Amino acid sequence: MKLTDAERRMLDGAEGAAVQRAMDLLVRYGEALGADRLVETNNVCGTFVAAGPMIREFASKGNDAIFSEFNLDSNEHVAMPPVKAYTCHLIMGIDSEHPEMRQLSEDAARVQKEGERFFGAKGVNMLSTCTPYQVGNVPVMGEHCAWMESSAVIYCNSVVGARTNTEGRESTGAASITGRIPYFGLHIPENRFASHLVDVQIAVDDMMDWGLLGYAIGEMVEEDIPVFRGLTSQPSLIKLKHFGAAAASSGGVEMYHMPGVTPETKSEEGALGGRAPRRTWVYGQKEQRAAYEKLNSTAKSADVDFIMLGCPHNSIEQVWQVARLLEGRRISPNTSLWVFTPRALKEIADRSGYTDVIKAAGGHVLSDTCPAISRIMPKGTKVVATDSAKQAHYLPAITGVQAWFGSVADCVEAAIEGRWTGGLR
Amino acid sequence: MTRILLHGRKVVGGVSEGEALVTRDTISGWGGIDPRTGKVVETHHELCGVSFKDKILVFPGAKGSSGWSQYFHLARLAGTAPKAILYNRTTTKVALGAVMMRVPALTDFDRDPLSIIENGDWVRVDADQGIVEVTKKDS
Structure with missing residues (x-):
């Protein structure tokens, strides 16, 4: 890999141990890709806060240790410096504001809160959503980005026309404190x-x-x-x-x-x-x-007990649609209905009265996470209905539940009746 | 004994050997494997329920979530990573995952490993030299 003088200095440790580790990782990664150089980036979307049961086991060692292991691939624990590139946090482990979810995992809520403060202070903006482009991070056409989250990456490249590969937790961590990512794949015009x-x-x-x-x-x-x-x-x-x-x-x-x-x-x-x-x-x-x-191959029982809407996180328009479908109705006592939207959009849903309508019907509006990431669903969930192909694809593999995929209207009907009557019409 | 040599490009250096586990399906990391056991968990995958721990994993490439590298990173920490990996299609997911596994890894072969290596073959990977030596199990 050809490095610029500035990159060479970072690799030689002139900007401290963490930046040195980050540059070392980017060089190993770039060589694994067969890339011949790095490119500057000032738009990073990654994951920093400890989420998921396996990473939380590291939480007792502190956030510098989590950053060192999971964002820099460094055995030695180094102190995280402030970010060099504009950096946003993607989806997280739980919705720490939501009483039901919080109660299910008090420890996870504490770890997440501490992580938000720690990484926030380093300059990681807590957008806390899989859809950063819905809440303020809309790149410009041609901009070199380093984004994780496959659904955001495809949106960034295709709908926006910015340039990113599907980065990982470690490469976005390294990019955040160096402002660099390998010049490979979709960064290169002829590969697009x-x-x-x-x-x-x-x-x-x-x-x-x-x-x-x-x-x-x-x-x-x-x-x-x-x-x-x-x-x-x-x-x-x-x-x-x-x-x-x-x-x-x-x-x-x-x-x-x-x-x-x-x-x-x-x-x-x-x-x-x-x-x-x-x-x-x-x-x-x-x-x-x-x-x-x-998509419906795992679904056997029509008795639905959990309805999940909002993967990728719902837009405010989608929250409004759900509220309209639920207005004046009440979901079955045998079902739970969770609607996911970014925290910033939930504020708008609250102000617009949609959250109240969904709550009055017996549903909940949540943020920051999703059942596939958190692995948290209402207790005893066996059969899920969702309007998300992504969630229907992943939830059965991750949690062993059955999943029905259908329209949002079919999902809301399932919440009210407790039975799946949807289909391809 | 039938011995076959393949040549490829080094992704991660090192030398390792073991029994081959081969799949023609691309592999998902997050939502596709359980790092605690090293098993593939994707519902429709031909290796669903099979563990790659201590195997030489031969596969076309990575698909799915950007959690790929993190999940194989966790597999290394849990001691369930493969002994070496051989794959055909370079993507950021599989390359970063290979770096996180810290096991010998090769790609860009002179012949398709999926058409030569079968489950149970004994495979020696010298990633520094870019050489894979395959000993067929039935020979």
């Missing part, structure tokens, strides 16, 4: 062309349609970049948020092109860089049905 063409032959319109399309094409193209033909409706932020999260769950999709929608895509030919697609896929009724059945 599509190699697959997806010919969409059915209407893709509502949220469920977009989730199913994302889930299907993730399986088709895996880590490659698709360009779409035949899309006829204008997607919104929430549809592309859902679509991207699904594609990044079933595959490893980090970027896509939609002519007329994504900013780097002038045309189908332009997206393909003037080359023929390596493979062309058809997305029709059969492919949509297969995606639906795969």
